């Protein structure tokens with residue numbers, strides 16, 4: 001079943017027409033600031049599978065942990081952050097914020113990254129994959145079908 005979501009005011013709505021490639025929980029300082037929370041939950045998915053309706057999001061640029069551009073998209077009317085693009089990430093992909101799903105419980109983080117700035121009271125689930133910063137070896141982290149999809 002396709003996941004659906006949108007911003008707080010409802011002017012941006014979206015449908016994800018395929019499963020996430022992977023779901024990241026990112027504990028970096030940028031994500032903490034932008035979300036106002038301990039970490040973001042990002043659904044990494046090809047842009048062509050994000051069907052948007054309603055208002056076009058606005059964006060601004062941050063320098064990510066890598067020093068590369070991180071473009072953050074938000075609703076021009078209510079300011080909800082709906083997704084990001086990371087120039088360092090392979091493929092033409094978006095990172096959709098799982099908190100904007102109509103049912104945010106529909107996804108669970110596959111991997112926790114930038115745990116070096118994880119807040120001390122956040123307990124990660126036992127056995128979950130985690131990395132101090134970003135990871136480089138996709139084949140060790142990603143499901144085979146997602147690797148295949150990204151590499152086309």
Ligand SMILES: [Zn+2]
Nearest residue numbers: 007009075078
């Ligand atoms: Zn809005």
Ligand SMILES: [Zn+2]
Nearest residue numbers: 026027028031
């Ligand atoms: Zn982050």
